Structures are given as structure tokens and as C-alpha cells.
Amino acid sequence: MDLFPLWLSLQVSIVATAITLVLGVPVAWAFGRRRFPGRDLLAALVITPLVLPPTVLGYYLLVLVGTRGPIGRVLDTVGIELAFTWRGAVLAACVASIPLLIRAAQAGFEAVDPRLEAAARTLGRSEWSVFWSVTLPLAWRAVLAGAVLAFCRAFGDFGITLMVAGSIPGRTQTLPLAIYDHVQANQMPEANTLALLAAGLVVVLLLGLGRFVRLRY
Amino acid sequence: MLSVALTKRLPGFTLDVHWDAPDMVTGLFGPSGSGKTLTLDCLAGLVRPDAGRIVIGDRVLFDAAAGIDVVSRARRLGYVFQGYALFPHLTVADNVAYGLRERPRAERRRRAAEVLARLGLAGLAQRRPAELSGGERQRVALGRALAPEPALLLLDEPFSALDLPLRRALRDDLVGVLREWGTAAVVVTHDFTEAYRLADRIVVYDGGRVVQSAPRAELLWQPASESVARIMGIPNVLQGTVIKATPDRIQLRWRGQTLEAVNSPTRSYLPPPGAPLAFFVRPEYVRLIRKDRMVADLGHHMNLMRGEVVHDEDFGTTWTLRIRLDEPGPPAQGAWDLEVEVPHLVYEILEIERDRRWEFSIHRGSIHVLPS
Numbered sequence: 001m002d003l004f005p006l007w008l009s010l011q012v013s014i015v016a017t018a019i020t021l022v023l024g025v026p027v028a029w030a031f032g033r034r035r036f037p038g039r040d041l042l043a044a045l046v047i048t049p050l051v052l053p054p055t056v057l058g059y060y061l062l063v064l065v066g067t068r069g070p071i072g073r074v075l076d077t078v079g080i081e082l083a084f085t086w087r088g089a090v091l092a093a094c095v096a097s098i099p100l101l102i103r104a105a106q107a108g109f110e111a112v113d114p115r116l117e118a119a120a121r122t123l124g125r126s127e128w129s130v131f132w133s134v135t136l137p138l139a140w141r142a143v144l145a146g147a148v149l150a151f152c153r154a155f156g157d158f159g160i161t162l163m164v165a166g167s168i169p170g171r172t173q174t175l176p177l178a179i180y181d182h183v184q185a186n187q188m189p190e191a192n193t194l195a196l197l198a199a200g201l202v203v204v205l206l207l208g209l210g211r212f213v214r215l216r217y
Numbered sequence: 218m219l220s221v222a223l224t225k226r227l228p229g230f231t232l233d234v235h236w237d238a239p240d241m242v243t244g245l246f247g248p249s250g251s252g253k254t255l256t257l258d259c260l261a262g263l264v265r266p267d268a269g270r271i272v273i274g275d276r277v278l279f280d281a282a283a284g285i286d287v288v289s290r291a292r293r294l295g296y297v298f299q300g301y302a303l304f305p306h307l308t309v310a311d312n313v314a315y316g317l318r319e320r321p322r323a324e325r326r327r328r329a330a331e332v333l334a335r336l337g338l339a340g341l342a343q344r345r346p347a348e349l350s351g352g353e354r355q356r357v358a359l360g361r362a363l364a365p366e367p368a369l370l371l372l373d374e375p376f377s378a379l380d381l382p383l384r385r386a387l388r389d390d391l392v393g394v395l396r397e398w399g400t401a402a403v404v405v406t407h408d409f410t411e412a413y414r415l416a417d418r419i420v421v422y423d424g425g426r427v428v429q430s431a432p433r434a435e436l437l438w439q440p441a442s443e444s445v446a447r448i449m450g451i452p453n454v455l456q457g458t459v460i461k462a463t464p465d466r467i468q469l470r471w472r473g474q475t476l477e478a479v480n481s482p483t484r485s486y487l488p489p490p491g492a493p494l495a496f497f498v499r500p501e502y503v504r505l506i507r508k509d510r511m512v513a514d515l516g517h518h519m520n521l522m523r524g525e526v527v528h529d530e531d532f533g534t535t536w537t538l539r540i541r542l543d544e545p546g547p548p549a550q551g552a553w554d555l556e557v558e559v560p561h562l563v564y565e566i567l568e569i570e571r572d573r574r575w576e577f578s579i580h581r582g583s584i585h586v587l588p589s
Contacts, residue, residue, distance in 0.1 A: 118261075118298075121288075123290075124316050
């Protein structure tokens with residue numbers, strides 16, 4: 001039994017979750033703490049991956065990052081190829097999962113009493129220091145909950161990944177795509193094993209973290 | 218020396234204040250929503266005023282005209298927030314050391330330990346704020362603000378989170394800490410007793426403006442106006458009519474009585490005859506005349522009047538009596554004319570519970586006229 005799709009999916013979703021955290025946490029903090037021009041527009045943009053049909057989203061991504069797309073051409077000059085590579089799958093997973101992280105983390109930052117941050121400022125701390133010593137330590141549960149949701153969403157993505165990375169066995173075929181292929185080929189035992197592994201992983205992750213770190217989703 | 222001039226427009230509220238405080242402890246006193254906390258936030262650099270100037274000693278913290286606006290973290294002010302805003306994820310020791318980050322590690326520990334010891338918190342160093350009582354939390358907040366040796370301490374309603382018996386004990390405590398540490402402070406409170414107990418000078422706020430700024434004793438006896446007297450919660454703020462005013466006496470008519478009052482020694486005030494005049498009489502300065510001595514002493518008593526106790530309330534060591542004068546017409550304060558306070562012992566000796574009709578007198582020095 002070929003477990004490559006499982007390892008690829010784990011690799012893609014771990015990398016995607018890391019990227020999502022790095023990009024999403026500052027955005028979530030800005031939404032939770034700052035008023036800035038274009039805030040409403042950006043908020044709408046963040047929601048779109050949740051409401052657009054995945055194939056539509058995937059189609060537009062492909063148009064952008066394909067070898068003839070505007071972003072694809074720029075990346076091509078520095079030797080990075082996204083479309084139909086595992087990196088494309090990471091991009092798809094990031095786009096799919098970042099709204100979940102941003103929404104959870106934003107709620108967490110909003111729940112931190114602004115007076116605590118004000119107190120930190122009067123005690124001589126810079127904004128950077130206030131964030132690391134007060135805001136994040138008080139909101140980390142929400143950020144972690146958002147990261148878990150983002151990971152699970154990244155792990156399970158089907159439509160966007162199919163459009164951007166394709167379903168090349170041994171190269172870009174992630175676990176959900178492999179299950180679909182097995183079913184198409186009437187290989188039920190293989191489909192069954194992969195589906196159980198996927199379901200088991202998500203349940204263990206959600207319940208385990210929920211139990212030990214008392215996360216609320 | 219602290220000099221504050223601020224204008225800040227918010228939706229539905231404008232703060233426009235100017236006061237100077239040469240004293241150690243300044244009280245900002247006034248009703249809720251009068252702009253006291255907003256003033257502290259402006260002082261701390263958490264809110265940016267539209268215009269004005271803030272100077273502590275020789276340091277200009279804010280000057281709209283000169284474009285100076287020192288950031289919060291560089292102002293060196295200790296802010297004790299209402300409800301304290303302690304960091305819930307840090308221990309007491311880490312809360313107190315939080316503002317000492319600029320110092321070397323050893324110095325940081327030494328200073329935090331010193332502050333904890335001086336405030337009697339040494340045994341609680343490893344606790345978290347959630348495990349502390351209200352009084353302990355207040356001390357931690359005080360310690361956290363004092364540890365970096367601020368140029369000025371800001372305290373916002375420091376007792377609002379505490380029960381009444383604790384409030385009194387901690388009020389005296391705080392007076393001691395402020396004197397002992399020698400840190401200048403601005404204390405916000407809506408309780409006049411608290412302001413009087415803590416502050417040398419009291420600035421009275423109302424609707425975003427300063428209505429009076431005076432040393433506490435002056436404010437107590439000479440509120441600048443009727444509205445200040447009402448904000449202070451003084452009972453028996455009354456309206457009379459001037460009969461005659463001279464630099465040392467004012468004669469006035471009130472509820473069919475002719476009252477004689479001493480004119481204010483510092484702000485001698487000469488309203489024309491017939492002018493309306495507000496005045497107040499402190500309830501503990503109205504004298505009940507003992508019936509067994511009345512005939513002999515009658516000549517001594519000034520501003521004599523007669524009335525009936527229509528209502529009384531037991532405050533434990535004192536009783537508050539509400540008196541309706543024997544005069545036709547509506548009483549001055551709803552169902553009664555005067556509020557009188559007598560010690561519990563007097564209430565018992567004179568058998569006021571049974572005997573409701575009395576004669577009263579008010580010394581002319583106890584009628585305080587209020588400039589309009």
C-alpha cells in the first residue's frame with residue numbers, strides 16, 4: 001500500500017500552517033486592534049476563500065501562478081515553479097485555511113483587555129514588546145485553536161489543490177485526491193485505509209489538543 | 218509642579234480643562250462621565266488631545282502648538298488603572314518587575330524585591346493576580362506603577378473595586394504610601410471624602426470642565442458656586458433672597474425667616490438687595506435648643522426658627538433629622554426644609570424619638586453663602 005499521499009499531505013499542511021501563521025497572525029492582530037483604510041475591503045477579501053466554490057478559487061489561482069500568469073512569470077525568473085508542483089498544493093492549502101486562522105486569532109486578540117496593553121505602554125514597553133509580552137501570551141489559545149483548524153482544513157483540501165497542483169501520483173497527489181482516485185478505480189480497501197487514517201488524524205488532533213490545552217473552536 | 222491644559226473633542230463630549238497643581242497629591246473630583254479618566258489617559262499619553270500643553274516640572278510631555286507629543290512609554294508616569302489591569306498571566310513578582318526591563322537583570326530583581334518588601338507583598342511574590350484579594354491586587358498595581366520610579370503617579374478610582382470596610386483601611390494605607398514614597402500623584406475619584414482624605418488640592422470636574430480648583434480645606438468651606446456644592450454632595454444647599462449685604466455680614470430672607478450670615482472672608486461678596494442668593498448649612502452645625510434652658514438663653518441664639526421633625530434616619534453613631542419649619546408654603550427641599558445631624562447620644566438624651574417639635578438655631582458663621 002502506497003502511503004506517499006499521506007506523507008505529502010502532512011508535509012503540505014505543516015508547511016501551509018506555518019506560512020498561514022506567519023502571514024495570518026499580523027493580519028488578525030491588525031483587524032483586532034487597529035483602524036486602517038481599506039479594513040472592510042481586506043476583511044471581505046479574507047472571507048472569500050470560505051465562500052467561493054473551490055474550483056473557481058483554484059481556477060483563478062492557476063491563472064495567476066501558471067507559467068503564463070502574471071505571478072507565475074515573475075516566479076519563473078527566480079526559478080520557482082508553483083503550478084502542478086507540491087508548492088502549488090501548499091499555496092492552495094494556505095489560501096483555503098488562512099481565513100480560519102485569521103478569524104480565530106482575531107477573536108482572541110479582541111478578547112484581550114486593551115487596558116492591559118495600555119498599562120504595558122505606560123511601563124515603558126514598545127508596541128513590539130507589548131505584543132510579545134502581553135497580547136500574544138493572553139491570546140495564544142485562540143491562535144493555536146485557529147492553527148489547528150487551519151491545519152485540518154489544509155490537510156483536507158480537494159478542489160483548490162486539484163486545480164493548482166493537479167493530481168499527479170507520486171508528485172502532487174495528496175491524500176484526499178488519492179482517495180478519490182482509488183474510489184474511481186474501485187480500489188475500496190485502499191480508499192478505506194487512507195480515509196480512516198485521515199479521519200483518525202483529524203479526530204486525534206482536535207480532541208487531543210482540545211483536551212490537553214483546553215482549546216475552544 | 219504639574220501644569221495641565223487640554224482640549225479633546227469626542228462624539229457627544231468635549232473635554233476642555235486647565236489646572237495647575239503645585240502640591241504633592243492632586244485630586245480630580247466630579248461625577249461619573251465628567252472627563253476625569255480621559256484627563257489621566259491624556260496625561261499618560263494613551264489618548265492624544267486635540268490641543269493643549271502638559272508639563273511636569275521642567276519636562277514638556279505634550280505641546281500641540283510646538284508639535285511635542287512624548288510617547289507613552291517615554292513619559293515615566295505610573296498609572297494605576299481602575300480595576301488595576303494586572304497582567305493575569307504573570308506572577309506578582311513579574312508584574313512588579315514588568316516596567317524595569319531597561320535595567321540589568323540583577324538590578325531588576327533587587328528593585329522588584331525591594332518594592333514587594335516595602336508594600337508587604339514579599340510572601341505573595343509567586344502568586345498570580347487571580348489568587349489575590351482586592352486589597353492585595355491594589356498593592357500589586359501600586360507596586361508595579363512605583364517600581365520604575367515614575368515622575369508622577371496616576372490613580373484612577375483606586376478603591377472602586379473594594380468593599381466599604383476595606384476602602385477605609387486602604388485609603389489610610391494609600392495616604393501613607395504616597396507620603397512615604399514622596400511621589401507626586403493625581404487621584405481620580407467621584408467620592409468627596411476620598412478626595413479630601415488623599416489630596417492636598419482638589420480639582421472639581423463637571424461636564425468636561427473644571428468648575429473649581431482649590432486646596433482641600435478651602436473647597437470644603439468655600440465651594441465656588443451652588444453647582445460645586447451640589448457636586449460635592451453637600452446637604453442643605455438652599456436659595457434665599459438678599460436683604461442687605463456688607464463686607465462682613467449678609468442678611469437674607471429664606472422661608473419666612475430673616476437669616477444673618479458671615480460674608481466670605483476671602484471673597485467678600487456684595488449682591489444687591491432683592492438678589493437671589495444660594496447658601497448652605499452643614500447638617501451637623503444646626504443646633505437644637507434644649508427646652509429646659511430655652512428661656513434663659515434665648516438672647517444668645519441667632520437665626521432662631523421653629524419646626525417639626527418629619528422624618529429621621531439612624532446612621533449608627535449619628536441620626537439625621539429632617540425638619541419642616543412652621544411656615545406656610547412649600548418646604549425648601551421637597552417634604553422638609555433642613556437636614557440636621559445629631560450624635561446618637563443627643564438623640565437619646567433629648568428623647569427625639571418621642572418629642573418631635575423643636576426650636577433650632579444656626580450660628581451666622583455656619584451659613585455659607587455661595588457666589589452665583
